Amino acid sequence: MAHSLLILPGDGIGPEVMAEVRKVIAWFNRNGMSFEVSEDLIGGAAYDVHGTPLTDETMASAQAVDAVLLGAVGGPAYDSLDFSVKPERGLLRIRKEMDLYANLRPAQCFEALADFSSLKREVVSGLDIMIIRELTSGVYFGEPRGIFPDNEGGRVGINTQRYTTDEIRRVARSAFELARRRSNRVCSMEKANVMESGVLWREEVQTVHDEEYPDVELSHMYADAGAMQLVRWPRQFDVIVTDNLFGDILSDAAAMLTGSLGMLPSASLGAPGPNGRPKALYEPVHGSAPDIAGQGKANPIACILSFAMALRYSFDAGDQADRLERAVSDVLASGLRTADLMGPEGGTPVSTAEMGDAIVARLES
CATH class of the missing domain: 3.40.718.10 (Isopropylmalate Dehydrogenase)
Structure with missing residues (x-):
């Protein structure tokens, strides 16, 4: 075929x-x-x-x-x-x-490029993680958005972080399915401590896990803590799932752990x-x-x-x-x-x- x-x-x-x-x-x-x-x-x-x-x-x-x-x-x-x-x-x-x-x-x-990373060889040697970033929603697509005049003669820039149950659940399923083909571990990252969209994200990922993927190990982490852990001890992670904005930032940070952007592929998948x-x-x-x-x-x-x-x-x-x-x-x-x-x-x-x-x-x- x-x-x-x-x-x-x-x-x-x-x-x-x-x-x-x-x-x-x-x-x-x-x-x-x-x-x-x-x-x-x-x-x-x-x-x-x-x-x-x-x-x-x-x-x-x-x-x-x-x-x-x-x-x-x-x-x-x-x-x-x-x-x-x-x-x-x-x-x-x-x-x-x-x-x-x-x-x-x-x-x-x-292994041949472990010394090219800005981190020590013992930190990055053997590194193999996967970040799954939600790609079609979140703050990059939410409405309202734009630059508008305010009431004091200045301007205000607005972007809206917006997620629905279905948008979160489908990317969570992608992460759990992929984890089953790897080391069976998922870490979900958001900012549930300060963002309502983060609260929804955490709750919906947990629901998908409990109802459909109880065999996969799931942990939750705030995205800023996740960024710190990526440069502290990245091998603790296997599959990371996160929203559009945090995924943009975290995946670029993870990219530099490997030493060269010329080595990094990506896939964008749909239904x-x-x-x-x-x-x-x-x-x-x-x-x-x-x-x-x-x-x-x-x-x-x-x-x-x-x-x-x-x-x-x-x-x-x-x-x-x-x-x-x-x-x-x-x-x-x-x-x-x-x-x-x-x-x-x-x-x-x-x-x-x-x-x-x-x-x-x-x-x-």
Whole structure:
């Protein structure tokens, strides 16, 4: 059975890192799997051609395929555009219209890179945690919002933190289901001590646990305490579930535990479709890095690991995802390094394409 993939390389280094993912996909196509790959434009690349960061036709294609792979969007060339057509609006539209409510952000420290973290090796060695961020509600989407004149000649900025029972329960279920495939532990983070939305969040997560997932260990923590614990002793966590705002902050903090944004993949998942698979978008955490675009300096590993997440969560190919992740780990252990991974201990410098080739060669062996 062929799996359908829509590739959206995007801007900056997006096309370069996606070219290396295509090599990996081609290897799997030669070795027992079948992927039908299409490609289209998003972000600044789409604006340059169509005057919009995402066309209706591309949006329809994203809805129709089994999974979407994204490179990166944005860049200073588009900073002066109206907010409504900035490159990032294309990404936000996909997330919203596909209803990708669960954002999975792993923070895994490969042993060969343990010294790249700003924390001590003994703190991050063996780190493997997953942060699940609610992605389509909360303070980023709540109404009312805006900047308004006040009664004293000034202005007031308003954003509304809003969650419903259903919005909380569905992302909680995602966290519990994922925990069952890992170490069976979930920590839910909010600010129930000062926010009513946090009280609701804690109560609804607890209800889902008690009624549907009593076998999973559940703990609760205030989000600010969670941030402290992430940099104090991150290995205490397995799966963390939290709201949109806190997830944005906590996942970026966790990202830096691993040493380089060039190593971090992500998945945004929605509800299962008629085929039982969730709507899904996979993308590296890093940005478009226009300052190094076209120079062969970009690290393709985050994008390659995003495809590994697609294997695991969209195509029920966990063994193949493990194989790809092992290939990445082995290549790093051999000392090969893109520019962002050249630390004080050195290594063998390689280009974007050479790193991709090395990972494919390791898959072959």
